Amino acid sequence: MNFFQILSDIEKVDPEVYERLDSRRQVFKHMSGVGQKLTAAALPLFVGAVFNKAYAQTNAGLAVQDVLNFALKLEYLEMYFYQQRTALTGISATNMTALQTIATDEANHVTFLKSAIGAISGAVVFADPTVAAYDFSGGKGTGTGPFADWRTNPATYLALAQSFEDTGVRAYKGAAPLASVMANKTVLTAALNIHSVEARHASHIRSMRRAGVNSSTPSQGVPVAPYGAQPKSWISGTDNGGAAPTYTAPIYGAGNNTGTAVYGNGTGSGVGTATGVGVTFPAEDNVTQGGVPLSTSTSANFANFPTASFSEAFDEGLDVGTVSAIARTFVVTGNTMFG
Amino acid sequence: MSTNLIPGSQPVADLDRPLYAPIKRRSFFMYAGATAGATALVLAGCSKNDSTPGMVNVGTGDAGVLNYAYALEQLEAGFYTMVRSGAYYTGLGSGSAEKLILDDLYYHEVIHRDFLKAAITAAGATPIQALTPNFSSINFGDRLSVLNTAKAFEDLGVAAYNGAGQYITNPGYLFIAGKIVSVEARHAAIIRDLTAENSFVGSDIFSSNSMEASKTPSTVAATANMYLADGSKIDVSSIM
Incomplete structure (x- = not known):
């Protein structure tokens, strides 16, 4: 990947993409031109089955830098979390090595996103919130929240790590x-x-x-x-609410953005808030994909498969509002980066 | 990238070149082996979209990308189906970590395969034919042969979905691809860990900045076609 080419490409905008995406009629027209096999009779069914609200997140005014700044906030959270792994006790050297690897990856993601946003004309890069912005105990700055022993207890630490990673995915x-992400193929691929x-x-x-800390x-x-304590490597159903169900159940639940979500840098200076009302996502135990039920009515091969395998085979998306609410638990009182 | 993902398999030069180029036809027949020849004769020309005789053209546009994904999921599902009848798998203890993982991967990939076929049909498009694999280079009795091939397929799948995202115009299909690719990445991580602890990520799958390297459809197809019989090799040249 040529980094300078990325920076150059990010500034380019496909002028036709919004037009192609912004109305059902034009999508209809476009698709019929693309697929010689898409018959006129089949198209209405196809549009109805595929274009539900979750897919049609075409928030006008939600610029690509807003989305990238939100990603940057999540990467900062992960970066500062993994940086503070060093006080853990009773964890294997193998596992400490893995945490170091992940810490490096998250720091690299921060570096990339800062550069990518900075290359967009007029974009404001979300400022480094510093480690002081976070309280990974979930205590909002008291350090005495439900995960109070996170610095030293690897079981608590890895429960949080899983929660952050699954949320990020x-x-x-x-x-x-x-729409703004799809319109910029370089950003989409990144x-x-x-x-x-x-x-x-x-x-x-x-x-x-699963194997033990x-x-x-x-x-x-x-x-x-x-699977709450000894999970599979994939999400099975809703994993019974995850590592600490009282707090982590929303990570595996449905997403329904009903209010204002803070996509941007939170300062309101051109890349502030955007409304994501009506964007919905199913919970992780979803077993209907794109209108196709994952059952024997779709394939006889599914006859003897475990029920859980159908939800495991697909991960789900989550809206910015729900992700923000999850992340808010781990920032100090008064910090508004997640609203 | 390495042009030879599987230790012990035969080397192939210029994997990035389209397989339908004359110079490559010779070498892909070399791979396919004698047993696949008869199949190729039967299946040649079956797909009305074929732009290259004897190859399966996945088509154009979003339907082309979906059929490309369907082809790769067929390969993975076929692989894990074979794994479950091989001596390595049948020798695993019931309830062992490796058996449970391979069982889940089999379920997930068959679900992906059959889902995609149904989704392509539901979209009013035509799924490509059932592909015939050629796994003759894999020793299903040998743990590392199986796991290294699984690693190659899972990493290839992630790189393929990541690389194909930009060709999808329908946000619904892009979302579906996203739902599948992260599960493939979860698979890849645990399979890699089985081959060597803590190899869930690595410089071999990164481009820069700890970001996963994407692969173009033509690069992916060149590798996938090493495991597909004559008459089942895929032509992805119409996707972009």
Whole structure:
């Protein structure tokens, strides 16, 4: 990947993409031109099945830098979390090495996003909130929240790590179909290239929890239902609410953006807030994809498959409002980066 | 990238070149082996969209990308189906970590495959034919042969979906691809960990800034076609 080419490409805008995406009629027209096999009779059904609200996140005015700044906020949260791994005790050297690897990745993602946003004409890069902005105990600055022993207890630490990684995967996935992101293929591809790395992190953190924090063979753990404490490397149903259901259940639940979400840098200076009303996402236990039910009515091959496998095979997206609410738990009182 | 993803398989020069170029036809027949020849004769010309005789053209536009994904999921599902009848898998203890992982991967990939076929049909497009794999280079009795091939397929799948996202025009399809690719990335991470602890990410799958390297459809197809029989090799040249 040529970094300078990326910076150059980011400034380019495909002038026709908004027109192609902004009305059902034009999508209809466009698709019929693309697919010789799309018959006129089939199209209305196809449009109805695929274009629900979750897909049609065409927020006018939501610029690509707003989306990237939101991603940057999440990467800062992860970066400062992994930076503070050093006081953990009772964790294997193998697992500490993995945390160091992930810490490096998150710092690299911060570096990339800052550069990418900075290359967009007129964009304001979200300022480094510094480590002081976070309280990973969930205590809003008291340090005595529900995860108070996060600095030293690897079980608590990895529970938080899984929660952050799974949230990140859902957040990037939810952002990819945004019109401004799809219109900029360089940004879209970069977002996908971070998204899959976050998914790899999530998988590995889950493996570490499954095998035990002090294991030197994290790949060899056996999952235990309902997967809250010893999860699979993928999300099974809603994982019974995740690592700490009282606090983490929204990470695996449905997303329904009903209010104003803080996409931008939070200062209101050109890249501030945008409204995402009406954007909905199903929970992680969803078993209907694109209008196609994942059941034997779709394929006889599914007959003897475990029920959970159908939800496991697909991850889900999440809206910025829900992601913000999850992240807000871990910033100090008075900091408004997540609203 | 390495042009030879599987240790022990035969080297191929110029994998980035389209396989339908005359110079490559010779080498892909070399791979396909004698047994696949008869299949190729039967299947040649079956796809009305074929732009290259004997190859399966995935088509153009969003339907082309979906059929491209369907082809790759067919390959993965076919692979894990074979794994489950091989001596490595059948020798695993019931309830062992590796057996549970391989079972889940089999379920997930078959679900992806059959879902995509149904989704393509629901979109009013025509799914490509059922592809015939050629896994003759894989020793299904050997743990590392199986796991290294799984690693190659899962990493390839992630790079393929990441690289194809930019060709999708319908946000609904892009969203579906996103839902699948992160599960493939979860697969890739645990399979890589099985081959070597803590190899869930690595410089071999990164481009720069800890971002995963994408692969173009033509690069992916060149690798995928090493595991597809004559008559089932895919032509992705119409996607972009």
